[in-house]
Amino acid sequence: MAGTHDRAGSAQSGGRLAVRCRGIEKSFRAGETRVRVLRGTDFVAESGRMSFLVGPSGCGKTTLVSVIGGILSCEGGEIDVLGHDLSTMRNGRLADFRLANLGFIFQQFNLLPALNAEENASLPLVARGESNGRAERTARGLLERLGLGGQTKKMPSQLSGGQQQRVAIARALVHEPRLLICDEPTASLDAASGHTVMELLRDVALEGDRSVIVVTHDNRIFGFADRISHMADGRITRTESREDGVSQ
Numbered sequence: 001m002a003g004t005h006d007r008a009g010s011a012q013s014g015g016r017l018a019v020r021c022r023g024i025e026k027s028f029r030a031g032e033t034r035v036r037v038l039r040g041t042d043f044v045a046e047s048g049r050m051s052f053l054v055g056p057s058g059c060g061k062t063t064l065v066s067v068i069g070g071i072l073s074c075e076g077g078e079i080d081v082l083g084h085d086l087s088t089m090r091n092g093r094l095a096d097f098r099l100a101n102l103g104f105i106f107q108q109f110n111l112l113p114a115l116n117a118e119e120n121a122s123l124p125l126v127a128r129g130e131s132n133g134r135a136e137r138t139a140r141g142l143l144e145r146l147g148l149g150g151q152t153k154k155m156p157s158q159l160s161g162g163q164q165q166r167v168a169i170a171r172a173l174v175h176e177p178r179l180l181i182c183d184e185p186t187a188s189l190d191a192a193s194g195h196t197v198m199e200l201l202r203d204v205a206l207e208g209d210r211s212v213i214v215v216t217h218d219n220r221i222f223g224f225a226d227r228i229s230h231m232a233d234g235r236i237t238r239t240e241s242r243e244d245g246v247s248q
């Protein structure tokens with residue numbers, strides 16, 4: 001497995017590291033004490049690959065991807081995302097960095113109920129300063145590719161769970177992020193919709209050499225993993241990669 005790291009953060013080819021965390025420390029206050037959730041956590045994710053993060057509830061998966069996504073700050077360790085040191089990045093720059101480079105998909109689709117599908121999917125482009133019309137045109141094209149060509153004007157309440165998740169995927173991809181972070185993306189879906197969503201993530205997200213991190217409990221989708229990092233009690237305890245025989 002290639003271990004070279006691109007400090008400049010320029011376009012990376014498959015196998016290069018998109019994310020490298022070393023010795024991450026994160027704790028939360030619990031009453032009078034603090035609970036250490038990430039305990040010197042090491043984690044990597046490559047470009048052009050699907051990296052799964054699995055482990056029991058409460059072991060720190062969402063906390064780790066939130067740190068990687070710049071949503072939470074950490075208290076110690078090194079965190080390098082797409083060649084940038086997040087731990088020293090100031091808030092304003094971090095927000096711009098996230099908008100330009102990262103996409104997020106959560107278990108709850110978090111669509112805005114008052115906006116239709118193409119308006120929801122266009123939000124990252126609008127946040128970046130594109131006109132509504134142009135952003136919606138781009139979003140419409142992506143929704144069509146995701147099989148929602150006939151649904152672009154529908155409100156979230158008029159869409160099925162699987163269709164809503166596809167709108168959320170379009171929203172996460174519309175600005176062509178280089179790192180896509182998915183936290184339980186199939187947990188609310190039946191087996192068939194979950195499979196379709198993972199195929200879309202694999203096909204659409206991995207084109208352009210994106211890195212995709214998938215947090216999941218859902219062993220029905222483990223076959224999509226190029227790499228599985230097992231987490232327990234705030235640390236990665238074991239990593240399997242496809243080359244080592246991740247079961248397909």
Ligand SMILES: Nc1ncnc2c1ncn2[C@@H]1O[C@H](COP(=O)(O)OP(=O)(O)OP(=O)(O)O)[C@@H](O)[C@H]1O
Pocket residue numbers: 028029037055056057058059060061062063064
């Ligand atoms: N904002 C917070 N304040 C206090 N404690 C928190 C906070 N966020 C998470 N925790 C605690 O940190 C621990 C890890 O939480 P985290 O959400 O990362 O787990 P997880 O592995 O994603 O679990 P699940 O599979 O259930 O989603 C838990 O004990 C949780 O209660």
Ligand SMILES: [Mg+2]
Pocket residue numbers: 061062063183
């Ligand atoms: Mg979680």
